[in-house]
Amino acid sequence: MLGITLGALPLPDLGCPCGGRLSDPMSTRFPATTMPDRDWWVALWPDPASVLRQLGIQPDMTVLDLCCGDGYFTAPLAKRVGGKVYALDLDPEMLKQAKAEVARQGVSTRQWICADARKISELLPEPVDYALMANTFHGVPDQTGLARAVRTALRRQGLFGIVNWLPLQREETTVLGKPRGPRTEMRMSSDAVRAVIEPSGYRTVRIINLSPYHYGAVFEAVP
Ligand SMILES: C[S@@+](CC[C@H](N)C(=O)[O-])C[C@H]1O[C@@H](n2cnc3c(N)ncnc32)[C@H](O)[C@@H]1O
Numbered sequence: 162m163l164g165i166t167l168g169a170l171p172l173p174d175l176g177c178p179c180g181g182r183l184s185d186p187m188s189t190r191f192p193a194t195t196m197p198d199r200d201w202w203v204a205l206w207p208d209p210a211s212v213l214r215q216l217g218i219q220p221d222m223t224v225l226d227l228c229c230g231d232g233y234f235t236a237p238l239a240k241r242v243g244g245k246v247y248a249l250d251l252d253p254e255m256l257k258q259a260k261a262e263v264a265r266q267g268v269s270t271r272q273w274i275c276a277d278a279r280k281i282s283e284l285l286p287e288p289v290d291y292a293l294m295a296n297t298f299h300g301v302p303d304q305t306g307l308a309r310a311v312r313t314a315l316r317r318q319g320l321f322g323i324v325n326w327l328p329l330q331r332e333e334t335t336v337l338g339k340p341r342g343p344r345t346e347m348r349m350s351s352d353a354v355r356a357v358i359e360p361s362g363y364r365t366v367r368i369i370n371l372s373p374y375h376y377g378a379v380f381e382a383v384p
Contacts, residue, residue: 188251188277191300193343196230196255201336203233205374210237213293215369216322216377218242222290223271225249225314227278228297232259238293239268247285249274279307281314288316295324296375298354299347308361312382321363321380324371325349334374342374354378 206212213234218224222242229235229248236259239246248263248270250256256273263270274284278294278301292311301307311321328348331340342348351368355378359365363380371377 190251191228191278191297191302193347194228194297194300196252197296197341199231199233201339201341205336205341206233209234210241212324212371212377213238213241215371216293216324217320217366217379218291218293218322223247223287225281225285225289225292225311227281227292227294227311229259230255230296232262234293234295235259235270236262236266236268239263239270240266244269244271246270247272247274247289249276249278249281249284251275251277279303279310282310285314289314289319290316291320291322293322293324296326298323298325299343299349304357305361308358308363312362315382317382317384319382320366321358321382323354323358323378323380324375325351325354325378327374327376328353329374336374351376351378 218238218241220242223245224238224242226235226238226246226248229250232248235246235248248259250259253275256275260273276284292314298304308321315321326334326342326348328350331342331345334340334342355365358380362383364383366379366381369377
C-alpha cells in the first residue's frame with residue numbers, strides 16, 4: 162500500500178483494488194477521453210503548474226483530480242497543495258502511471274481511487290475545496306448528473322474547475338503538426354458548459370483563456 166494518510170487516519174489505497182481489472186463491470190470510459198500521448202501533451206501544456214494557478218487552486222486547498230489520467234496535472238497539483246489530493250481514474254494503467262509520475266516529482270497524494278467518476282459522491286472520506294476535471298467533461302454523457310455528483314463531494318462554497326477544448330474545428334487545433342483533441346461536434350463553448358453546470362447548483366466564478374486551444378471554467382457550489 163502506498164503511504165496514505167488523512168490527518169491521523171490511514172486511508173486505504175483504492176487504486177487497482179482488483180489487481181489491474183476494473184472492480185465494477187458497469188463502469189465505462191467516457192467517449193473520446195483516452196489519455197493523449199505525452200509528446201504532444203507536453204508541447205500543448207508546457208507549464209501545467211501555471212494552469213493550476215490560473216484556475217484558482219490555492220496551496221491551502223484539498224483537491225480532487227477527477228479523471229486524472231497519467232498524472233500530468235496531478236503531480237504539479239500535489240506539489241501546489243502539499244499532497245492534499247485525491248486522484249481518481251477508471252483506468253488502472255493510468256493510475257499506475259500517475260503514481261509513478263507523482264513519485265518521480267517527489268510529491269505525494271492523499272489517496273488514489275480506481276473508480277467511475279460518476280460514483281464520486283460515495284468515494285471521498287471528506288469534502289474537498291476544489292474538484293478539477295481537465296480534458297474530460299466533453300465526453301461525459303450525463304453532464305448534469307456528474308455536476309450534481311461533484312457538488313456532493315465539495316465542501317460548502319467549494320469550487321469545480323473544468324478545462325475544455327475550445328469549440329474550434331478539429332483541423333484548426335494542431336499540435337506537433339497534427340490535428341488534436343475531440344471531434345469538432347463534441348466540443349463545448351463556455352456558455353454551453355455554464356448552461357449545464359449552473360442549474361446543477363453552482364454559480365460561475367470565472368472563465369479563463371488557456372491559450373492556445375483551451376479555456377477553464379470555474380464554478381462555485383451555491384447552498
Ligand atoms: C483525456 S484524459 C485527461 C487526463 C488528465 N485530466 C489530463 O488532462 O491530463 C481523460 C481520462 O479520463 C479517464 N476516464 C474516462 N472515463 C472515465 C470514467 N467514467 N470515470 C473515471 N475516469 C474516466 C480516462 O481513463 C483518462 O485517463
